[in-house]
Amino acid sequence: MLKPKTIAQQSNLAKYSRSGEPQDLILSKPENVYQYRRLVFNVVLGILKQAYPIALKAIGHEKFSDLSNQFFKFYNCQSPQVWKLPLEFSNWFKAFSGKKDYPEYLSELLYFEWLEIQIHTQQNEDVSNFSVFNFNEQSNLKLNPYIFSILLGYPFHKTQKENWIQEKGQFPIIIYRDFNDHQVRFMAVSQFGFGIIGFIKSAEEINYKEFVEILKSQNPNIQFEILQNQVTTFLKELSQKGILFEIAN
């Protein structure tokens, strides 16, 4: 069992490394203890800068570094895998009391940038029974499993940061990972397309025929041929981009 003195020394070195603030430490070379603060914080700052290049550019190095410092000092990082740290940072910022000192879009921007990492690194799933979507009436519709749809409040993907607040609105986006080259891609969609993707995603099993029937019943005021044309065009685009597949029943 560790003695209280040993635990206290370990805890104090950890506190110092997290905050840079002097602690009660018994050191053989006190002049070198700064190296621990420097090395530890550099790892954390490096990971966060790499994960959040847009946020870094938007708020500048000094503010980003200060924010990273507050995060690391006050928040207990939980994942033993450092590449998952940016998610903890994004979640921490959502509840951060000093959020008002940062741009109003930052919370959403951090989450948006994290999503790219999440989808890029998402664990592989078995897609061996997925085939190209061919509008077979009895085949089940299947979305690419590496997909996330988000309704952004700021046009991060469309304009420069100077316009983000001014052009605040609703921007439906699909983020997905290509099966073949594993790259993450973004697709801006209409509210209608966003709804369709959400619907397919939430349906455990639905074939193309059922899908069309449900759409028809949900949109009684739209002429069926027009609706079907719109849907067909959209589904074709999803299929071509590797977002929509089918599974034989």
Added chain:
Amino acid sequence: MIKGVGIGFRRDIADELIGMKNPVPNFIELAPENWIEMGGYWRAKLDEAAEIFSISSHGLSLSIGSPDPLDFDFLKKIKSFIKQYNIQIYSEHLSYSKCDNAHLYDLLPIPFTQDAVNHIVNRIKTVQDFLEMPLAIENVSYYTAVAAEMKEHEFISQIVEQSGCNLLLDVNNVFVNAFNHGYNAKDFINKLPLQKVSYIHMAGHEKIADNLIIDTHGQDIIPPVYELLQWVYPKLKKPPVLLERDFNFPQMDVLKTELNTLQSIIKNPN
């Protein structure tokens, strides 16, 4: 069985390593934390490498010297990963990287005290039982001792001998510590339980002041560190040797030269 000279599998040089010829590394080493639960592009690269090379693993976050409890959820993932990739060596650092329920993502020095020895011995035994394989523990570089009550070599030796674990001898760390703390590297090595050395690390470092070297893994290995390996290797049971390079990657020719030098040393140590 892992033998010969290997190299750290890092993303910056993943493609070069996968296609590497003359020399071909005998194995690759990776940090399981950086690959567990990762899919997509990097999983594909890892699988590609695993088709070619045997893999050894060198952990970062076990935090064997921590006052905090062991993380069995994490160990479970390590065990499963080791099994999935048929990994024969799992090594970790004799340090701590988690404290007060917070990960620090770097290696802090453990106080060289008897209670820390006892604490770590018990934890190593627990980890080895859980993983059903021996753990190799690495002597780490440190820039100041903290509340030390014994010498570094006594601390390491007691832990290795009492826990039954193996020793990962990081030759560069010995060199760095000998310089920073003013002791003789060979005398230090002679006091370690050399019969337990199952694995060796070789790396570069950076001298940032007249009296301070930082163990960076970002520079070439310097001649005195090669000489130390050449001196110690005949005393050992031909353990595998790993070239660690974590950033500031040079042209592959430089790494190839380092691999060749290491291979030549272990084939003809004297």
